Amino acid sequence: MTCKFKYIRPNSLFECLDILAEKGSESSILAGGTDLMISLRNAERNPKFVIDISRLPETRSLEQNGATIKVGPTLTYSELINHGLIAKYFPALISAMSCVGSLQIRNVGTLGGNIANSSPAADSFPPMAIYDAEIMIQRSNSVRIEKLQKLIVGSYKNTLEPDELITSIILKPLDSHCKQTYRRIGRRKSLSVARINAAVSGKLNDDGLLDDCRISVGSVAPSPLRIRKVEEALQGERPELKVFHEAGEMVAAQIIELVGVRHSTEYKKPAIAGLVLECLEDVFIGRGI
Amino acid sequence: MDPENIQNKPEEITIRFYLNGSETTVTINPWETASEVLRNRLDLKGIKIGCGIGECGACTIILEGKTVNSCMIPAAQLDGRRVETVEGLAKDGTLNYLQRAFREKSAVQCGFCTPGTLMSAKALLDKCDKPSREQIVDALSGNLCRCAGYVQIIEAVEEAARKKPQGQQEEVIDR
Numbered sequence: 001m002t003c004k005f006k007y008i009r010p011n012s013l014f015e016c017l018d019i020l021a022e023k024g025s026e027s028s029i030l031a032g033g034t035d036l037m038i039s040l041r042n043a044e045r046n047p048k049f050v051i052d053i054s055r056l057p058e059t060r061s062l063e064q065n066g067a068t069i070k071v072g073p074t075l076t077y078s079e080l081i082n083h084g085l086i087a088k089y090f091p092a093l094i095s096a097m098s099c100v101g102s103l104q105i106r107n108v109g110t111l112g113g114n115i116a117n118s119s120p121a122a123d124s125f126p127p128m129a130i131y132d133a134e135i136m137i138q139r140s141n142s143v144r145i146e147k148l149q150k151l152i153v154g155s156y157k158n159t160l161e162p163d164e165l166i167t168s169i170i171l172k173p174l175d176s177h178c179k180q181t182y183r184r185i186g187r188r189k190s191l192s193v194a195r196i197n198a199a200v201s202g203k204l205n206d207d208g209l210l211d212d213c214r215i216s217v218g219s220v221a222p223s224p225l226r227i228r229k230v231e232e233a234l235q236g237e238r239p240e241l242k243v244f245h246e247a248g249e250m251v252a253a254q255i256i257e258l259v260g261v262r263h264s265t266e267y268k269k270p271a272i273a274g275l276v277l278e279c280l281e282d283v284f285i286g287r288g289i
Numbered sequence: 290m291d292p293e294n295i296q297n298k299p300e301e302i303t304i305r306f307y308l309n310g311s312e313t314t315v316t317i318n319p320w321e322t323a324s325e326v327l328r329n330r331l332d333l334k335g336i337k338i339g340c341g342i343g344e345c346g347a348c349t350i351i352l353e354g355k356t357v358n359s360c361m362i363p364a365a366q367l368d369g370r371r372v373e374t375v376e377g378l379a380k381d382g383t384l385n386y387l388q389r390a391f392r393e394k395s396a397v398q399c400g401f402c403t404p405g406t407l408m409s410a411k412a413l414l415d416k417c418d419k420p421s422r423e424q425i426v427d428a429l430s431g432n433l434c435r436c437a438g439y440v441q442i443i444e445a446v447e448e449a450a451r452k453k454p455q456g457q458q459e460e461v462i463d464r
Contacts, residue, residue: 006300007319007365037361038319038342054366102431103409104345108353108362194377204360230398 003040005050013058016051017140017165023049024162030054031074034101035117048052051120057264059112059167062086070136071169073112077104080111080200092199093127095182098195100124115151117159118223119193125152125224126199127182129216134170139163145170148224176205178212181282183275193220196271200279202234209267210237210284215247215276220255220268227251244280248273301386304368309377317364323357324348326364326376335375335404337435350374350407356412356431375404378411387411390449391442398436406432410446420450 005028018277028047030036031054039045053059053147059074062083069085077097080086084265086094100106100114100123115135125148134149137160152158160166174180180201186192202213213234215227230250237243251270256265305314308331327333327350339347341360348360351373353370378385384392387410397403406429410439412430413420420428425446434442 002320004300004318004320007302007363009365009368033362035360036341037322037363041322041341050363052363052365099397101343102358103428104346104349104356104358104431105361107352108357196437 002045003043005040005047007050007052007257009052010056011166013056013138013167016053016056017138019051020163020165021140024164024234025050027051027121027162029116029165031110031113031116032076032105034105034109035113035119044243053165054110056259058191063202063227065170067172068144069171069173071111071171073115073166074110074168074242077106077109077111081106088172090127090131090180092130092180092182093171096123096127096184096197096220097201099184099186099197111169114168115148116158116160117171118152118154118156120155120222121194121197121219122149122224123182123194123197123218125182126197126218127180128169128171129224129226130180130199130201130214131171133172135166136168136170137164138167139165143167149226152223157222174201174214175203175212179203179283181279183279183282185271185275196220196275198270198272198275198279200276200283202280205236206283208239210239210243215251215279217251217255217272217276220272221259225255225258227254229254239284241281244284245273245278247280248277252277301320302365304365306367306369307371309373315364319363319365321364321408322360323350323362323364323367323372324359326367327359327372333374333376337401337404339401342434345405346409347402347405349432351408351412354412354415356409356429373408373411375407378407382457386454386456387414387446387449390445390452394441394445396438396441396445398434398438402432402434402436406434406442410449413446414450414453418450418453420446422447424448 026048030049030052054074060072063070077100081094091245114124128148134145135151135284160224178201184194184197186194197218199216203211205211213231230247252269281286303316315330322337324338327336337347339345343358344360349356350359355369409429409432423444
């Protein structure tokens with residue numbers, strides 16, 4: 001049974017935060033709607049109010065702010081994929097966003113919505129984790145900034161309060177010598193949810209050794225992960241297949257240690273190792289962007 | 290009379306938008322999707338509701354020049370926007386060049402996916418005169434054809450691109 005609600009479309013961020021302060025606990029926030037509409041139809045959520053922020057001008061800008069890029073949360077995937085600044089600094093994020101659903105979904109789906117929905121299989125999370133993404137969150141009388149990995153605390157769980165709104169996503173470009181990549185394993189190319197996804201970046205130092213490696217794996221744990229132990233282990237190593245193989249296996253072992261052995265472990269362990277290996281090859285042996 | 294029907298309906302809203310070039314005003318419930326309003330209130334039965342979760346693309350319409358799944362957006366979001374549906378393609382009973390190409394290349398088997406596929410093809414050809422095969426496949430990848438007539442559909446779009454009349458680019462606004 002479809003949930004019945006009142007539709008509110010505030011004209012400014014100020015107005016929106018005011019409405020959330022009063023009605024936040026009885027409201028759902030609508031941006032692209034690709035997740036929300038389904039859960040409303042199935043009455044998995046029963047808000048009294050749906051607040052449409054998709055046209056809020058304050059949430060639709062993209063600007064360079066010194067060393068960071070501030071991304072408006074209601075910009076759609078299509079808008080971001082076609083944006084010069086995103087193409088310049090965040091090609092792995094573009095690869096990831098290009099995997100989301102279908103063109104029809106990318107034309108309405110938003111990065112802010114992806115974060116607020118907090119699906120463990122979100123395509124955008126691994127790249128955002130390697131860019132050390134921070135999320136700016138506002139309520140009518142305060143602002144906080146959280147790291148993505150802090151904000152998302154579990155599968156479809158985050159620390160957003162009912163009166164809070166994501167108002168920008170702050171991404172830090174990698175060192176200009178770094179290469180980056182994104183890969184995912186899904187059941188088919190289009191219209192699938194990632195089974196495993198990963199983003200990797202890094203560069204070679206003056207001695208030709210691995211430097212500033214970053215590895216993030218998604219869909220296999222409840223929230224986005226940076227695999228710091230393996231990142232550290234790779235520092236100063238030679239860019240050799242043997243090293244990448246071992247790194248892949250270390251990442252797989254780390255994730256299993258974290259989430260425990262499950263029915264899917266037999267498949268996922270070699271699949272994670274293989275995906276990380278391919279990503280490291282992308283970055284250090286050529287195909288990386 | 291059923292007292293339910295006498296009460297005001299406080300949630301109802303009126304939206305105004307441009308539907309296939311004509312200004313259209315309709316009163317809706319906020320929980321109605323764009324596909325429900327277009328099909329049921331405005332009688333545009335070309336919009337098909339297949340999966341209801343954005344996987345099949347049968348409900349594809351063009352909103353402000355971009356394809357969207359009309360089953361997944363609330364009709365309220367059409368307010369003030371330009372909307373194109375398959376019903377806007379033929380003019381005065383004459384099929385448009387895309388529809389003719391679909392017929393010539395036998396790109397229609399059961400026909401259920403056709404309206405949505407036509408709209409995806411239109412959005413592509415409105416922006417791009419000579420799409421590559423890869424661009425066509427990409428543009429159509431959100432439209433499932435369970436008859437699996439993909440080869441014919443792709444060939445039809447290629448044919449349409451060749452035969453596209455100049456000036457068919459109906460006021461595309463790039464955002």
